[in-house]
Amino acid sequence: MTFKVFLQYILPHRALSRVVYWATRWTFAPWKNFLIGLIVKRYQVNMTEAAQPDPFAYPHFNAFFTRKLRPDARQADTAPSALISPADGRISQAGPIVDGRIFQAKGQEYTAAELLGDDESAAPYRRGRFVTIYLSPRDYHRVHMPLRGTLKETVHIPGRIFSVAPFAVEAIPRLFARNERLVCHFDGEHGPFAVVMVGAILVSSVATVWDGLVIPPYASSIRRKSFEGQNVTLERFGEMARFNMGSTVIVLLPEGVAELDALTSQQSIKVGQRLGELRHT
Known part of the structure; x- marks a missing residue:
């Protein structure tokens, strides 16, 4: 160590x-x-x-x-069937979820159930797809929608606040499932999907467009908030949240919803850039 x-x-x-x-x-x-x-x-x-x-x-x-960008600084991929990046940063990892297990780094993995906080929420993603994006201090720190969705529930999960820099991701077991995080569950035209905002050391602070500042306060137990019937619908590429310091975003999709492009670890990515192709289900 x-x-x-x-x-x-x-x-x-x-x-x-x-x-x-x-x-x-x-x-x-x-x-x-x-x-x-x-x-x-x-x-x-x-x-x-x-x-x-x-x-x-x-x-x-x-x-x-948390500065805004010029309106012309980022554009969404023009193909309506494109799954787009929710954040500027680098691809940490991306690929299939194998029997509910998500690859973190060489020798490290965690489960979707650990990340989301319960087995029931993780069930749709058992053989799905995931994309993990790391935001460094140089990056734009507002997070956008990878596809259109209606917010169903948020889950604030307590935990540690380890660094999410590559050195920590490679060395600390189950890091993303141990850090404090905000899980956002959506229903989309292609089925459910989740966007997970993972906190990091030196201000694990997350604000959403629908609730304002959510973290802090830090949680001592899992806190769920339902948005059923409130019609909180966000368009593809629309702003959904922001990190107040460096962090990581993880997108989970069920099996058959999208085919990811050939994304490689440490590949630079921008908000709105294509991550893969959505399938009609």
């Missing part, structure tokens, strides 16, 4: 996240400009795509981190 991985086990995750949560919302100009400048320089953030291209015009670091 490397020292970086060892630290993941001993650091006070939630205490650190609470400190960083407030630090990234402090409007003191020298402080927020220092943080913003550091990230822009270190990660070579492309501010020409942002609706507000001046990084120091944002009132605090979190406003910069």
Whole structure:
């Protein structure tokens, strides 16, 4: 075990996240400009795509981190049958779900039931498809719909807040099924699908377009919220949520709903870019 991985086990995750949560919302100009400048320089953030291209015009670091893009900065694949990426980032892994098991990294896997919080919710995905996308600090941190869907339920699942960077994904068993996360269950024209927002160390913070800030507060037990009958329907490519710090998005599809393209680990991806082809079921 490397020292970086060892630290993941001993650091006070939630205490650190609470400190960083407030630090990234402090409007003191020298402080927020220092943080913003550091990230822009270190990660070579492309501010020409942002609706507000001046990084120091944002009132605090979190406003910069969750910045809007220009309307023409991202476009959805024009084919209506294309499954599209919900986020900017890199493909961590993608492929078939084998008897309910999802590949995490070499030597690591977890189950759909562990990820979603129960066996019943995982049943449709036992032999389905999954796509895992990692967002780094340089990426656009708003998450969009991979296809049109009506929200049925959200499930806030408590857990650790390990880093989701590649070094941690390769070393920490069942990482995505252990981190705090928000599971969003949808019904679509091709059947059910799930979009899972996985938190990460240093502010596991998630906000949705229908509920606002959902995490924090952090959960001590599984919390379910039904949206049956509320007609929360989101269009393909429409914004659904945002991460307030670096994170991971996982899309689950049942068997026969889509055929994924030849996606490779660490492949760069943008919101709206094609991930595969939807089948009519």
